[in-house]
Amino acid sequence: MSSDHCPPSERPAGTAPADILRLTDFKLRFRGQSVATVNGVSLTVSAGEILCIVGESGCGKSVTAMSVMGLLPKGTSDVLSGDLSFMGKTYDLRRQNLPPHLRGNQIAMIFQEPMTSLNPAFSVGDQIAESVLQHQGGTRAEAMQRARDLLVKVGISAPDQRLKEYPYQLSGGMRQRVMIAIALANDPKLLIADEPTTALDVTIQAQILDLIDELRRDTGMGTMMITHDLGVVAEIADNVAVMYGGEIVEYGPVREIFANPQHPYTIGLMSAMPRLDRPGGRLAIVPGSVPAIENMPSGCRFRTRCAFANERCTERPLPKAAGSGHHATCHFAPLEDHIRVQA
Amino acid sequence: MFLFLTRRLLIAVPTILLISIFVFALQKLLPGDPLLVLAGEERDPQVLELLREKYRLNDPLAVQYFTWVTNALQGDLGISLRTNQPVSELILQKLPVTLQLAAMSMVFALTIGVPAGILSAYKKGSLTDYIANVVALSGLSIPNFWLGIMLILLVSVKWQLLPASGYVPLSEDFGQSLRTMLMPSFVLGTALAATMMRHTRSAMLSVLSADYVRTARAKGLRERRVVLKHAFRNALTPIVTLTALLFGELVAGAVLTEQIFTIPGFGKLVVDAVFNRDYAVVQGIVLVTAVGFIFMNLLADAMYYILNPRLRGQ
Numbered sequence A: 001m002s003s004d005h006c007p008p009s010e011r012p013a014g015t016a017p018a019d020i021l022r023l024t025d026f027k028l029r030f031r032g033q034s035v036a037t038v039n040g041v042s043l044t045v046s047a048g049e050i051l052c053i054v055g056e057s058g059c060g061k062s063v064t065a066m067s068v069m070g071l072l073p074k075g076t077s078d079v080l081s082g083d084l085s086f087m088g089k090t091y092d093l094r095r096q097n098l099p100p101h102l103r104g105n106q107i108a109m110i111f112q113e114p115m116t117s118l119n120p121a122f123s124v125g126d127q128i129a130e131s132v133l134q135h136q137g138g139t140r141a142e143a144m145q146r147a148r149d150l151l152v153k154v155g156i157s158a159p160d161q162r163l164k165e166y167p168y169q170l171s172g173g174m175r176q177r178v179m180i181a182i183a184l185a186n187d188p189k190l191l192i193a194d195e196p197t198t199a200l201d202v203t204i205q206a207q208i209l210d211l212i213d214e215l216r217r218d219t220g221m222g223t224m225m226i227t228h229d230l231g232v233v234a235e236i237a238d239n240v241a242v243m244y245g246g247e248i249v250e251y252g253p254v255r256e257i258f259a260n261p262q263h264p265y266t267i268g269l270m271s272a273m274p275r276l277d278r279p280g281g282r283l284a285i286v287p288g289s290v291p292a293i294e295n296m297p298s299g300c301r302f303r304t305r306c307a308f309a310n311e312r313c314t315e316r317p318l319p320k321a322a323g324s325g326h327h328a329t330c331h332f333a334p335l336e337d338h339i340r341v342q343a
Numbered sequence B: 001m002f003l004f005l006t007r008r009l010l011i012a013v014p015t016i017l018l019i020s021i022f023v024f025a026l027q028k029l030l031p032g033d034p035l036l037v038l039a040g041e042e043r044d045p046q047v048l049e050l051l052r053e054k055y056r057l058n059d060p061l062a063v064q065y066f067t068w069v070t071n072a073l074q075g076d077l078g079i080s081l082r083t084n085q086p087v088s089e090l091i092l093q094k095l096p097v098t099l100q101l102a103a104m105s106m107v108f109a110l111t112i113g114v115p116a117g118i119l120s121a122y123k124k125g126s127l128t129d130y131i132a133n134v135v136a137l138s139g140l141s142i143p144n145f146w147l148g149i150m151l152i153l154l155v156s157v158k159w160q161l162l163p164a165s166g167y168v169p170l171s172e173d174f175g176q177s178l179r180t181m182l183m184p185s186f187v188l189g190t191a192l193a194a195t196m197m198r199h200t201r202s203a204m205l206s207v208l209s210a211d212y213v214r215t216a217r218a219k220g221l222r223e224r225r226v227v228l229k230h231a232f233r234n235a236l237t238p239i240v241t242l243t244a245l246l247f248g249e250l251v252a253g254a255v256l257t258e259q260i261f262t263i264p265g266f267g268k269l270v271v272d273a274v275f276n277r278d279y280a281v282v283q284g285i286v287l288v289t290a291v292g293f294i295f296m297n298l299l300a301d302a303m304y305y306i307l308n309p310r311l312r313g314q
Ligand SMILES: Nc1ncnc2c1ncn2[C@@H]1O[C@H](COP(=O)(O)OP(=O)(O)OP(=O)(O)O)[C@@H](O)[C@H]1O
Pocket: A030, A037, A055, A056, A057, A058, A059, A060, A061, A062, A063, A064, A076, A293
């Protein structure tokens, strides 16, 4: 994937207010492996935008998100390339991470595991207030007041009592709300949500999604949301990045991706997908499974599972425009001419 | 809190009772007659019989046991067969000495073992971790008596920095008391520090990979705070358990070290009593030690209670 796969200049005016985050050609390889796990990912999140990243388990979604946050354990991986621009400042990820003072402040993250993501030893109030104190300073009482306001904001009733409670006293949905409260403590410009609702049941999931949707509308916060659930994507996303084997194979506005998928992998995902007006489907099963990282084929990484693959696919495809802000990294894209006719 | 500790006490009481029966029975089963020690050269059956009567050794075992327990409950652990002193007095004399030794050793064990354990867990796989593990293993493998003797030879004999032996009560001369106890507690403490370090390390390793530690980092907290607050707080429980256990063992097991540094403590009392078949003293010591262990366990339980919000909530 080329490094300027989604430069802001190519985006139609109006859909791209200020870019909050831009990740360019991010490549990461774990130590002891010869193949890059994340292989040239580029993406942008602008103010008020929700970008959803979808893809099968193990395709590098979390690794990418953790790298943006600078949370990958030290000494286990090497960044081969990648520039991270955040609020106009650019960091070369090979040499530096995001400055720590931005973390939990301007960029916040919530995780898939609400049950274990809060510290069992400290009260809810302490854990939210800590985030406030770390980045805004002030007195403990002020931070607690802020924590209380945040609980109200994320829709928790009886906030005064909840402040004093410990994680074991809360349900999974409550805990995820508390995690969101922690994330929002310092009015972040960007929220990274790694499968925030996977562990929750459907009603709670809808409430949490509504909350995120509401927040971005109220505050202009950009959101990078990782999910397995195409129903979630249909409901909440502005743009979608489809990942396969550490690469973004298709990227574009949500309607484009659903109505006019260009990459054979995306088409596979969509084939069992309910229509846009009837969301709720899980990620469809594409035949076969992702090869182990060491067995990733050269050229197009999807070719071992692709129904359309031919010898061209041993060469690495470049992203091709398939509409406004819509790219697919496939030799056959745009598909109109070949496959639509056949189908 | 009250309910919680009451429940623990309900376990503690039968435990002590069981131990007391066990101690009593074992003593009676052992071969050899303590009276022969007591009587010295005297072998006149009539005199022996009189002594038996005096120490009530002819009563049925159940009665003997019952008398012993009821007296013990009133703080009367009997009279030493050998020195004719009350056992409780003997124990009260020696116990503070050993408690001081144990406490000072524990300070060494904790101040060395815990930070070393945290550091080596945090830097897992690094040179620091490796060195800490090698040092800890050496600490475990080097016998206390050897380290003790070496320290005496170097620090006391060669450099003349600290007294080689003896004991000064805390109440008499606080500074001097600490100085005399410094080497023996260092010897005991470093050995325990190794154990402490290994347990701290493994406890820290399991919490450092916890999701809430990742959350703490995602908040943008300093590493120091992530490790020492968010991780360590959750690794405390096993450390508290170990501290309680080790402290009990220290009191009961400081024999060798007390011998080397000629500290007139509990250890010496135990050894003398056992070798002299001084029943009353041995029984008393075992009972006091057992109660001490159980007390330490209760203390640990109280600590769990304080550490664990879930227990507190009940
Ligand atoms: N520390 C590590 N060392 C080696 N490989 C790793 C490490 N962490 C993750 N990986 C590998 O990197 C790949 C991408 O993992 P990642 O967690 O990003 O997947 P994901 O897309 O988030 O999947 P899921 O949907 O299951 O969360 C996986 O194959 C995983 O095994």
